[in-house]
Amino acid sequence: MKHLFKAALNWTSQQNQNKLSERFYSKTHQIKIEGKPVLDVSAAKAFKGDPSLYNPEDLLLSSLVSCHMMSYLYVCSQNGIEVLEYSDNAEATLEVNPDGSGRFVEVRLYPKVKISNLDQIELALELHQKANQLCFIANSCNFPVLHEASCEVQKI
Secondary structure, eight states, X not given: XXXXXXXXXXXXXGGGGGGGGGXXXXXXXXXXXXXXXXXXXXXXXXXXXXXXXXXXXXHHHHHHHHHHHHHHHHHHXXXXXXXXXXXXXXXXXXXXXXXXXXXXXXXEEOOEEEESOGGGHHHHHHHHHHHHHHOHHHHTOSSOEEEOOEEEEOOO
């Protein structure tokens, strides 16, 4: 089974006509996905982008965090675990080479999960590995996606 996803990108040099002689282009652009709000994107501040906008690095990390959570909730539902809360403060390490190329070398997810059953904490922690195996985005990456998960019980 295959699914096709589409995105359109629009950029114009009109904002930067005075700076062309300095060999600098604005990195600000828009991504349009049918039926969704326009996403204003730029480069990261370190790469002369607008720090108030999302950048590709933010979006890649956000995709991993979101996909892992959805995969995790799926495997928890398959295993009868009631997840009450889920949060994450993920980090991605990007290395830039002297020639300007670069790549992510690892992502660390720090999921914090609250469940309702004390007897399921060990299983709830183990299921992060299964979620990683199912995650479409993690499966598409050429760097490790590591997990430092915690789990606690919340009385309902």
